[in-house]
Amino acid sequence: MNAADHPKPRRNVELVLLLLALLISIGAQVLVGLALDDELTTPYWVEGSILAALALGFHVVLRIRAKYADPFILPIVVTLNGLGIAMIHRLDFTAAFDGVADRQLMWTGVSMVAAVVLLWWLKDHRKLRQLTYISLAASIVLLLLPIVPGLGQDMYGAQVWVSIGAMSFQPGEIAKITLAIFFAGFLANNRDLILLAGRKIGPMTFPRARDLAPLFIAWLVALGVLIIQNDLGNALMFFGLFVAVIYVATSRISWIAIGGAFIALGAVLAYQMVPHARQRFEIWFNAFDDEIYNREFGGSHQLVQGIFGLAHGGLTGTGLGNGNPSMVALANSDMIIAAFGEELGFIGLGAMLLLFLMLFSRYMRAAIGTRDHFGKLLATGLAVVLVLQVFVVVGGITRVIPMTGLATPFLAAGGSALLANWLIVALVLLISHNARRPIVVGPMVNTSGEGATGIEDPLRGSDTGQHAPAESRAETREHFLGGER
Amino acid sequence: MNHAIRHIWIVSVTLFVALFAALSLIQVVLTDELNANQKNSRQIIATAGSPRGPITVDGEAIALSVPAENSPYDYQRVYRDAELYSGITGFYSTEGGSSGLESALNDYLSGQSDSQFFDRISALFTGDSMQGAQVELTLNGQWQRMAFDMIPDGLRGTIIVTDLTTGDIKVMASRPSYDTNELAVHSRDAYLQNLERIEATPGLTPHSLGPIRNRIAPGSTFKLVDTLAMLESGDYDPDTELENPPSIQLPQSVNELENLETGNCYQRQEAEFRWIFAQSCNTPFAEAGMDLGQQALLEAAESFWFNQELTIPLYVTPSHFPEEEISDAALALSAIGQQDVGATALQINMLAAAIGNEGTLMRPQLVDTIRGTDLQVLSQPSPEVLNEVMSPDVAAEITEMMVETVESGTGWRAQSSRFDVAAKTGTAEIGDGEGLVNSWITGFAPADNPQYAVTVVYERLEPGVGNELTGPQMLAMLEAVIGE
Numbered sequence: 001m002n003a004a005d006h007p008k009p010r011r012n013v014e015l016v017l018l019l020l021a022l023l024i025s026i027g028a029q030v031l032v033g034l035a036l037d038d039e040l041t042t043p044y045w046v047e048g049s050i051l052a053a054l055a056l057g058f059h060v061v062l063r064i065r066a067k068y069a070d071p072f073i074l075p076i077v078v079t080l081n082g083l084g085i086a087m088i089h090r091l092d093f094t095a096a097f098d099g100v101a102d103r104q105l106m107w108t109g110v111s112m113v114a115a116v117v118l119l120w121w122l123k124d125h126r127k128l129r130q131l132t133y134i135s136l137a138a139s140i141v142l143l144l145l146p147i148v149p150g151l152g153q154d155m156y157g158a159q160v161w162v163s164i165g166a167m168s169f170q171p172g173e174i175a176k177i178t179l180a181i182f183f184a185g186f187l188a189n190n191r192d193l194i195l196l197a198g199r200k201i202g203p204m205t206f207p208r209a210r211d212l213a214p215l216f217i218a219w220l221v222a223l224g225v226l227i228i229q230n231d232l233g234n235a236l237m238f239f240g241l242f243v244a245v246i247y248v249a250t251s252r253i254s255w256i257a258i259g260g261a262f263i264a265l266g267a268v269l270a271y272q273m274v275p276h277a278r279q280r281f282e283i284w285f286n287a288f289d290d291e292i293y294n295r296e297f298g299g300s301h302q303l304v305q306g307i308f309g310l311a312h313g314g315l316t317g318t319g320l321g322n323g324n325p326s327m328v329a330l331a332n333s334d335m336i337i338a339a340f341g342e343e344l345g346f347i348g349l350g351a352m353l354l355l356f357l358m359l360f361s362r363y364m365r366a367a368i369g370t371r372d373h374f375g376k377l378l379a380t381g382l383a384v385v386l387v388l389q390v391f392v393v394v395g396g397i398t399r400v401i402p403m404t405g406l407a408t409p410f411l412a413a414g415g416s417a418l419l420a421n422w423l424i425v426a427l428v429l430l431i432s433h434n435a436r437r438p439i440v441v442g443p444m445v446n447t448s449g450e451g452a453t454g455i456e457d458p459l460r461g462s463d464t465g466q467h468a469p470a471e472s473r474a475e476t477r478e479h480f481l482g483g484e485r
Numbered sequence: 486m487n488h489a490i491r492h493i494w495i496v497s498v499t500l501f502v503a504l505f506a507a508l509s510l511i512q513v514v515l516t517d518e519l520n521a522n523q524k525n526s527r528q529i530i531a532t533a534g535s536p537r538g539p540i541t542v543d544g545e546a547i548a549l550s551v552p553a554e555n556s557p558y559d560y561q562r563v564y565r566d567a568e569l570y571s572g573i574t575g576f577y578s579t580e581g582g583s584s585g586l587e588s589a590l591n592d593y594l595s596g597q598s599d600s601q602f603f604d605r606i607s608a609l610f611t612g613d614s615m616q617g618a619q620v621e622l623t624l625n626g627q628w629q630r631m632a633f634d635m636i637p638d639g640l641r642g643t644i645i646v647t648d649l650t651t652g653d654i655k656v657m658a659s660r661p662s663y664d665t666n667e668l669a670v671h672s673r674d675a676y677l678q679n680l681e682r683i684e685a686t687p688g689l690t691p692h693s694l695g696p697i698r699n700r701i702a703p704g705s706t707f708k709l710v711d712t713l714a715m716l717e718s719g720d721y722d723p724d725t726e727l728e729n730p731p732s733i734q735l736p737q738s739v740n741e742l743e744n745l746e747t748g749n750c751y752q753r754q755e756a757e758f759r760w761i762f763a764q765s766c767n768t769p770f771a772e773a774g775m776d777l778g779q780q781a782l783l784e785a786a787e788s789f790w791f792n793q794e795l796t797i798p799l800y801v802t803p804s805h806f807p808e809e810e811i812s813d814a815a816l817a818l819s820a821i822g823q824q825d826v827g828a829t830a831l832q833i834n835m836l837a838a839a840i841g842n843e844g845t846l847m848r849p850q851l852v853d854t855i856r857g858t859d860l861q862v863l864s865q866p867s868p869e870v871l872n873e874v875m876s877p878d879v880a881a882e883i884t885e886m887m888v889e890t891v892e893s894g895t896g897w898r899a900q901s902s903r904f905d906v907a908a909k910t911g912t913a914e915i916g917d918g919e920g921l922v923n924s925w926i927t928g929f930a931p932a933d934n935p936q937y938a939v940t941v942v943y944e945r946l947e948p949g950v951g952n953e954l955t956g957p958q959m960l961a962m963l964e965a966v967i968g969e
Contacts, residue, residue: 093555094555094556094557095555095556095557244493247489247492247493248486248489248490248493249486249489250489251486251488251489288522288524293524304524307511307519308519308520308522308524308525308527309527310508310511310512311511311512311515311516311519311520311525312520312525312527313512314512314513314516315512315513324527324530324557326557327526327527327530327557341508341511341512345512346508346509346512346513349508349512350505350508353501353504353505353508356501357497357498357501360494360497361494364490364491364493364494364497367490368487368490368491373486376486376487376490380490380493383493383497384493384497387497387500387501390501390504391500391501391504394504394508395500395503395504395507398504398507398508398510398511399507400503400504400507
């Protein structure tokens with residue numbers, strides 16, 4: 001192995017893309033300012049500089065701490081986050097909102113600093129594997145917090161908030177991460193057992209009940225809490241996460257079948273037991289029905305107005321500041337996609353969806369690239385969390401699925417979701433760094449502590465599934481070429 | 486494992502493809518239908534929030550559009566001296582329609598009129614937001630202010646001043662009034678609340694202007710119509726001696742028609758027409774009306790534009806004289822401006838204006854000029870003859886009688902030291918059982934070279950109060966508008 005065969009850090013690519021990202025997001029801010037303010041006052045430049053400083057600071061930390069990390073993730077996320085702030089700022093000019101953009105910028109700062117701290121402190125994602133069961137406990141506590149009397153708060157029909165003084169927070173957002181860690185850790189530890197023991201029924205092999213038990217309990221807790229909290233969007237996301245990670249761990253269709261059955265069961269239960277959910281289905285099917293449209297609470301007004309907003313934008317959009325996005329309730333959080341669709345048009349919103357598509361593809365690329373099962377499962381889980389968040393929100397607004405409230409990652413106003421998504425970015429960057437950095441053969445890794453447990457063992461590091469030999473060859477080759485797939 | 490991850494990726498991309506499909510349906514394929522959906526108010530907002538042209542008086546805007554802040558609409562309509570002009574400008578609401586000139590001239594003000602076609606085309610290419618046309622009114626701001634301030638708050642009063650040679654309306658002030666800005670608000674709740682409060686005021690509706698909407702009993706001012714019919718018949722001239730009994734028995738009726746006890750009429754049982762006119766005695770006019778017949782009075786009334794439509798360009802309610810056959814008793818009462826006769830304040834002003842203008846009735850007009858955004862004139866109504874009501878000789882005879890009314894008759898309070906004033910007063914019983922009356926004066930000056938016709942009317946007054954208001958206020962207006 002010579003130096004030329006080593007993977008390139010590609011941090012310079014990231015820097016160039018990052019400058020492009022800053023150009024887009026600060027440019028959007030400037031356009032908002034030109035359209036709606038008389039002049040570009042100092043705050044515009046201050047805010048632009050803060051965003052640039054944060055992004056470039058993050059980049060520098062990556063150069064020092066994770067120089068083989070994926071170079072596309074940070075620029076994509078900065079673009080989305082910057083566009084989000086610009087749109088929130090634009091909506092601050094309407095009667096409905098005021099001063100939200102500053103808060104969003106503040107939360108962006110907090111989130112990015114938190115992500116950097118996590119990146120710096122954690123160094124190697126494999127350490128998280130030790131936290132498997134602590135994560136489960138943490139998830140349960142986080143999900144239960146909002147229904148603790150005196151702490152929880154009911155907003156817009158979903159009880160997902162926790163208030164301490166003037167601060168309110170959605171602990172469920174952080175629970176996405178801890179649950180992903182638990183699923184990944186548990187399955188990485190037990191997949192051999194699950195795979196080997198099982199009963200074959202027809203073409204499919206079904207696992208033993210006791211192997212399923214811990215997952216089933218986790219699923220049950222999530223489901224129960226979410227039904228109690230009325231938060232359908234997150235319920236859907238947790239189910240999706242659960243099924244996807246199990247499928248990746250076992251590569252067996254039977255798990256998809258089981259997962260699908262669970263989802264179907266969950267949906268039926270929700271429909272039967274939660275009036276909120278039934279309403280969502282009604283709205284979905286009959287959005288333009290007069291009776292449902294005019295209903296004071298739980299009507300389709302918001303959905304229909306959002307669709308009108310999208311249609312108003314058309315192919316090219318009205319331009320930032322020229323539409324009426326504030327006609328849609330919650331335009332800067334749950335419905336920010338409709339605001340983007342109206343003012344940036346199909347072209348603008350389509351480009352943003354493509355950014356999301358690229359982003360989750362990079363997450364999954366990191367999952368494919370990394371050599372440890374835990375990392376693969378965690379990165380896939382986090383990617384699925386991203387996919388489902390975007391799909392549930394955009395699909396809800398475009399009537400592909402019933403509308404449920406979820407924050408659009410990086411775009412919507414709201415600190416909790418922003419923090420959670422930036423922490424996910426930090427984790428995926430670490431995983432991708434581990435995936436692409438050259439293997440250091442010798443004592444260094446193997447003696448570097450518990451985090452290295454057995455990972456470098458070729459027998460356990462390769463896939464034991466059907467396609468194992470071919471795949472591990474491919475991975476090896478890829479690694480030596482330092483290539484991207 | 487990687488295989489499974491790729492499967493997950495394929496599923497994820499499939500989900501995104503579904504999103505793209507749905508988005509392109511909404512944003513590209515179905516846009517027209519969605520934009521036209523009746524639940525979609527964005528189109529309405531775009532029109533409602535677009536900048537409208539200003540309405541100006543003496544070149545200064547009394548209604549204008551300014552960029553709106555914190556509103557779904559782009560522009561906010563603002564009214565200056567709102568109460569002074571409320572009935573004329575009307576209001577323009579994004580929440581509940583419009584009234585007044587905002588409604589009558591909406592095509593021009595919004596830039597949608599035919600004559601602004603090329604402006605619209607050029608705005609399409611330059612991307613400018615289309616500005617509506619500017620409407621300059623015939624009103625005189627200073628006089629309008631003076632007239633409005635003279636009307637005591639709490640009364641229902643109207644003062645109209647027209648240039649009788651051109652028909653230009655110089656003053657049209659009335660109370661009660663309201664602040665049009667309160668109805669131009671962009672909040673539906675505030676709009677409905679304000680509307681309810683405004684409509685709770687008796688005699689006030691934000692949807693039309695009292696002096697051209699309300700048809701009320703004209704009382705003795707209607708004797709100008711009788712006089713025209715009498716002189717035109719050839720049976721009467723100003724010196725004809727007429728019987729003047731204190732009261733007459735109405736035919737087929739138990740009611741009697743009396744001269745007013747407070748006036749001078751009961752002093753003489755017989756008098757020449759000019760004296761009867763100046764003292765406004767009822768019985769001779771009632772007799773003359775019955776002698777001439779309904780047809781003669783109807784013709785005289787219609788020549789002054791009773792029973793006919795008029796827009797100035799605000800819609801003016803046609804004043805009413807019965808066309809269907811009525812009893813002699815009703816005819817006698819109608820001849821003295823009661824019973825079946827109803828007139829707007831503007832109609833009564835038109836009586837004086839036609840007489841002052843040598844018998845030629847000019848079309849009343851509120852709009853001086855309408856200009857496009859580039860100041861080119863889109864419309865400029867020139868003075869228009871509405872009707873040749875009478876010959877100059879008859880007009881001169883009536884003028885002479887009206888001058889006498891001011892010099893030695895019921896209109897003495899309108900006497901000026903600077904010029905001769907010609908006027909006719911009127912007090913009409915409303916007949917609502919409360920004894921309230923409408924108090925009128927209408928006339929013009931200078932009598933030898935008439936320039937302006939002035940009408941002052943107060944509705945629903947206690948008897949005896951009105952004369953102290955109408956005569957002096959007419960005089961004040963005339964002295965203000967007629968230069969040295």
